[in-house]
Amino acid sequence: MFINIEPLYSSMVENIKERVSKLSKPPKLVAVTCQPDSSTLAYLRSQEKQAKRFGIDFAVYEAPKAMDLKILLPKLSADGSVNGIFLTHPLPSDISEYEAVSLISPDKDIEGRHPINLGNILYDKPVFPPCTAEAVLRIINYLTNPSGKKIAVIGRSVTVGKPLAMLLLQKGVDATVTVCHSRTKDIAEITKNSDIVVVAIGKAKMFGKDYFKPGTIVIDVGINVEGDEIVGDVDPSVSEICELTPVPGGVGRITTLVLMEHTVKAAEMSLK
Ligand SMILES: NC(=O)c1ccc[n+]([C@@H]2O[C@H](COP(=O)([O-])OP(=O)(O)OC[C@H]3O[C@@H](n4cnc5c(N)ncnc54)[C@H](OP(=O)(O)O)[C@@H]3O)[C@@H](O)[C@H]2O)c1
Structure with missing residues (x-):
């Protein structure tokens, strides 16, 4: 089935509105x-x-x-x-x-790309992690407790795969993380042995049902243009056996809210 992120989305919207209303x-x-x-x-x-x-x-x-x-x-x-x-x-x-x-x-680096913001994650002290990595962590936390879960992250970019792996490894989050990339051998063996799989590779519908065991939580980060359609990195048919975030309307929607939330956080921090 497709994962309904609406309750998470609505609670984030309310939180941002409330925080903005408290600023002078x-x-x-x-x-x-x-x-x-x-x-x-x-x-x-x-x-x-x-x-x-x-x-x-x-x-x-x-x-x-x-x-x-x-x-x-x-x-x-x-x-x-x-x-x-x-x-x-x-x-x-x-x-x-x-x-x-x-x-x-x-x-002021609300996208979390500055080397200091990326480095803070290694110290388990994230202030502004990259928005998409944070969005994926929010979705995972909303769906389940990641502690002790086997999580495969496919993709090792500076803004998604690598910081996400570090966020998932933080003390208190406590996932066991495997990171894969274009040179990884037999990715299906790794993804089939994972409780949660995050796919962020930028290849339209590349991951089909043969990559997952039934019941896996699959977070599709991909945004690819195919004809006049936006599609993910995961084939939508995976939703028949797994819990899958939709594209469009999944990770991207939460990422946009994280960027707004970071802006509010930066304004709050400037007052301290
Ligand atoms: N939803 C959102 O808010 C959001 C935000 C940002 C990005 N995105 C989307 O997420 C996707 C990834 O973005 P990105 O910026 O992380 O991309 P990127 O910088 O191009 O990195 C892609 C990563 O995927 C790996 N990869 C490529 N083909 C692979 C394959 N066949 N098997 C395994 N790994 C493979 C690459 O490995 P190597 O390192 O070995 O080359 C690389 O690490 C894109 O579709 C992008 O549009 C979505």
């Missing part, structure tokens, strides 16, 4: 973009809609060239009226992701 002024979220393509522009419009829904001020700054990011990001980081900064991707080839995210102040 609206939090401010700033998006920074450099040479955006049409999908980046669509993403920005959708984030603006979400921010407005929660009474969060939203502004977009466009850097014409990668060099301009080197001025803009430190300037916004030093601006006391700005609570959260997110940088759209992909970036032009003349600046690396590492260099660009390192220019954002860690306490």
Whole structure:
């Protein structure tokens, strides 16, 4: 069956609204973009809609060239009226992701990409973990107690697979984690021996029923465009034997809320 994340979604919405109402002024979220393509522009419009829904001020700054990011990001980081900064991707080839995210102040890095925010996870002290990794952890915690469970994470990116594995390994979460990637041999043997499988590889419908034992919780992170459809990394037929998050409308919906929640958290932290 498909997992119904609606109760989790609604409780997060209520929590964000309540926290915003307790602030003396609206939090401010700033998006920074450099040479955006049409999908980046669509993403920005959708984030603006979400921010407005929660009474969060939203502004977009466009850097014409990668060099301009080197001025803009430190300037916004030093601006006391700005609570959260997110940088759209992909970036032009003349600046690396590492260099660009390192220019954002860690306490405004609501996407959790700065090396300090990623490092905090290793110390079991996450402040702003990457939003998608946190969204997956929220969904798992909502469905079950991960302690002692065997969890396979498929994909080892900096923003999803690796930080998620570290979040699941934290003391108090206590999962036993196996991380797989494109060079892993016999992934099906690992996934069939897991209680929970998270798939984040960016390959449309690649994981079919033959990868899972019945009853497995399967979290599909993938967002792939197939014709005029958005599909996940897991074939929807897996829902016939497993509990599967839907795509669209699963991890992506919670990820958007985590970004808003991080903005509110950054505003709360700025008052302390
Ligand atoms: N729902 C959301 O909110 C959300 C947010 C972010 C991303 N996404 C989606 O999640 C997917 C993954 O995103 P990402 O940023 O993590 O992607 P990424 O940076 O491209 O990383 C993909 C990872 O998957 C591994 N991989 C690729 N093919 C594989 C295969 N056949 N078997 C096993 N592992 C394989 C790669 O292994 P190597 O390291 O060996 O190359 C890599 O570690 C994409 O569809 C993306 O659009 C969704």
